[in-house]
Amino acid sequence: MSGKSIVESQFERAADLVNLDAYMRRILMSPFREVQVEVPVRMDDGRIEVFTGYRIQHNGARGPCKGGIRYHPDADHDEVLGLATIMTWKTALMDIPFGGAKGGVTVDPKKLSKLELERLTRRFTQRISIVLGPYRDVPAPDVNTNAQVMAWILDEYSSRHGYTPAAVTGKPVSLGGSLGREEATGRGIMYVMTEYARDFGIPLKGSRVVIQGFGNVGGHLARLLQGEAGAKVIAVSDVAGGIVNESGLDIPGLLAHTAARKPVSEWKAGKAIGNEQLWTIPCDWLVPAALGGVITKESNARVIDCKVVVEGANEPTTPTADLILEERGIPVIPDFLANAGGVTVSYYEWAQNLQQYRWTHEQVNRELQATITKAYTGVRDLAKQKGVTFRTAAYAIALQRVAEAERLRGN
Ligand code: GLU
Numbered sequence: 116m117s118g119k120s121i122v123e124s125q126f127e128r129a130a131d132l133v134n135l136d137a138y139m140r141r142i143l144m145s146p147f148r149e150v151q152v153e154v155p156v157r158m159d160d161g162r163i164e165v166f167t168g169y170r171i172q173h174n175g176a177r178g179p180c181k182g183g184i185r186y187h188p189d190a191d192h193d194e195v196l197g198l199a200t201i202m203t204w205k206t207a208l209m210d211i212p213f214g215g216a217k218g219g220v221t222v223d224p225k226k227l228s229k230l231e232l233e234r235l236t237r238r239f240t241q242r243i244s245i246v247l248g249p250y251r252d253v254p255a256p257d258v259n260t261n262a263q264v265m266a267w268i269l270d271e272y273s274s275r276h277g278y279t280p281a282a283v284t285g286k287p288v289s290l291g292g293s294l295g296r297e298e299a300t301g302r303g304i305m306y307v308m309t310e311y312a313r314d315f316g317i318p319l320k321g322s323r324v325v326i327q328g329f330g331n332v333g334g335h336l337a338r339l340l341q342g343e344a345g346a347k348v349i350a351v352s353d354v355a356g357g358i359v360n361e362s363g364l365d366i367p368g369l370l371a372h373t374a375a376r377k378p379v380s381e382w383k384a385g386k387a388i389g390n391e392q393l394w395t396i397p398c399d400w401l402v403p404a405a406l407g408g409v410i411t412k413e414s415n416a417r418v419i420d421c422k423v424v425v426e427g428a429n430e431p432t433t434p435t436a437d438l439i440l441e442e443r444g445i446p447v448i449p450d451f452l453a454n455a456g457g458v459t460v461s462y463y464e465w466a467q468n469l470q471q472y473r474w475t476h477e478q479v480n481r482e483l484q485a486t487i488t489k490a491y492t493g494v495r496d497l498a499k500q501k502g503v504t505f506r507t508a509a510y511a512i513a514l515q516r517v518a519e520a521e522r523l524r525g526n
Contacts, residue, residue, distance in 0.1 A: 118197025118407055124434040126200075129510030132503065139518050142526060143203075146196060147180070147214075148172045152242035154220060156235045159228050166235065168220040170243040172252055173199035176520035179250050180216035181206055181458060183257025183285075184264070186235075187406075190219030194407070198257075201429055202458070204513035205451035208490050211462040216252050218243065224259045236264050240271040247272060249281035249469070255461050256285040258406065261331070262297065266290050281468035284461035293464035295479035296457075301335030302480065303456015303487045304427050305344055307448060308400065310491045315446075317422055320345035323398040325421070327390075328405030329353050329369075329379050332427045332454065336404060337366045350388070350396050353405075356380035357393040394419055403431035410436045419445065426450035441504060449506040451513070452487075452494055459486050 123144060130140050154166040169192060172180040182202035185195075195217045203215030220239055224232055246252055256265060265286045272282045280291035288294060295302070312319040324340055326333045329351045340346040347363040355378040358364065365384055372382050380387040394401075394415040401419060403409050404427030410416055416436035424440060424447045426432065432440070432447060440447055463479055474482075498508035 117193035118195075118430055119193040119200075120197075121408070121430045121434060122197045122200045125437075125506060125510060126514070129507050129514060132501065132507060133511045133515055135514065135518060139521065139526075142521055143174065143514055143517060144200075146171050146173045146199060147175055148246065149192075149196070150243055150246055151192070152239070154235060154239045154242060156231060156238055158231055166220050166222050168218070168239045168242065169195040170218040170246060170252070170254075171195050171199040171216060172246065173215040173217075174203040174517060175214035175252075176517055176524060177207060177214055178212035179214065179248075180252040181213035181255070181461065182216040182218070183255045183457075184218035184220075184239075184260050184268075185257035186220050186222050186224040186259040188221060188223045189406075190221050195219040197407075198429055201451050203517060204510060205455045205458055207513040207516040208451055208494070208509055209455050209459050209462075209486055210490070210516070211459060211486070213253070213458070213462065216254075217257070218254055232264070233267055236267040237271045240268045244272055244275060247282060248276070249279060249465070253281070253461070253465060254283050255458070256331070258330075261285075262287040262292060265292075281465050284464040285457075286464070291464075291468050293460055293467055293474065293479060294476040295483070296460045296464055297331065298335040298339070299460035299479075299483060300332045300427070300454050300457035301339055303459060303483060304332070304336050304402065304425060304453050305339045306456070306484050306487050307453050307491050308340070308425060309344065310488055310495075311423065311448060314495060315423075317399055322346050322400060324348045324400045324402065325350045325393060325396050325398040326402045326404050326427070327352050327357075327393055327409065328403065328428065329373060330405065333402070333404035334370055334373070336402065336427060337364075338370060341366045346400075349398060350393055351379055352388075352390055352393045353379050356390055357388045358382050358385040359388050359393075359396060360385035391415070396420065399423070400425055402427045404428055405431075407431055408433055410440075412436050412439055416440055417443070421445065423448065426453050429454065437506070447504065447506060449509050452490060452505065452509050455490065456483055456487055459483055
């Protein structure tokens with residue numbers, strides 16, 4: 116199931132709940148602007164390889180379009196559109212002054228050298244720079260992109276428009292990036308889990324956590340949950356497989372191990388498992404923190420054995436799997452609430468760049484906690500009041516905010 120169809124079917128449920136007019140449904144479900152480009156790249160052996168890239172701006176009613184850029188073989192039009200749509204709901208739910216966008220290049224970056232990756236990034240930026248800008252559309256990291264890639268985007272954009280740090284977020288701190296941006300998605304997930312833990316009586320301290328994915332999101336989340344919240348991270352995985360240790364994994368050790376580009380399954384202090392096995396481990400919190408469409412009816416929705424699913428990744432649960440989890444009484448904290456810490460700190464980075472003033476790491480964390488907790492509380496209260504899932508409540512809040520902005524602007 117494509118990212119586009121996942122978000123469409125979730126949207127309809129919430130649009131019915133808030134009685135959204137048919138014309139507004141049409142505006143909110145179709146993208147504002149889509150750009151598809153050819154990205155010819157000179158490879159190290161002298162050949163030119165041509166990649167396809169996308170930047171899709173879903174909605175800009177509440178502010179400049181905002182969202183990451185991913186490099187992945189599956190990053191096609193429908194996936195990027197689905198992800199751009201989620202960004203609109205995410206920024207609206209957090210009540211930060213942005214719309215939603217996403218970019219992607221259909222490429223396996225693991226097959227590229229560092230220089231090829233730089234040339235790809237620069238060429239892609241050149242081709243989409245016409246639709247970018249601090250008040251138009253602001254990219255950030257996503258799957259397989261990082262602060263270094265953002266630095267190249269900044270350099271390429273600035274060479275055409277003059278020094279413009281607010282044109283991209285998730286930059287290295289020494290180039291105007293924000294303190295706390297890199298860990299922000301993981302930290303935001305921890306703050307949401309802390310609130311949920313208190314409200315629903317699943318104390319985080321000592322609780323059992325399984326995390327699928329050990330990249331920027333999963334890695335920081337594991338470190339923070341264990342180091343700051345006292346949770347027990349018993350299993351994690353990456354593309355090659357997983358590792359489990361019932362008494363809790365040594366996360367700092369595992370992070371040092373994976374920093375040396377070694378798979379988690381080769382970590383000595385635990386038992387190696389296959390990727391399918393990870394989903395069946397009994398735990399309190401199960402956090403998919405890698406790619407979309409991993410919890411499905413066919414594979415694991417009926418065997419997942421946790422108290423709560425926390426969507427660290429974007430759209431990890433297909434709509435049918437979502438219904439199965441609902442039937443089974445397993446609540447899901449939806450992606451655009453759980454993982455919104457990244458874009459929230461991107462907003463602080465953008466604001467710092469525009470003000471030419473730097474915040475402390477403590478200030479960033481404090482503001483993040485306040486923003487994401489307020490959004491969480493709104494979702495929790497509406498879900499209770501209407502007797503709906505967290506996902507439907509989060510959609511209802513977000514799409515009402517975007518619809519109001521559209522109406523006020525004359526639509
Ligand atoms: N790629 C991240 C997301 O999906 C961050 C986007 C941003 O910071 O603009 O939320």
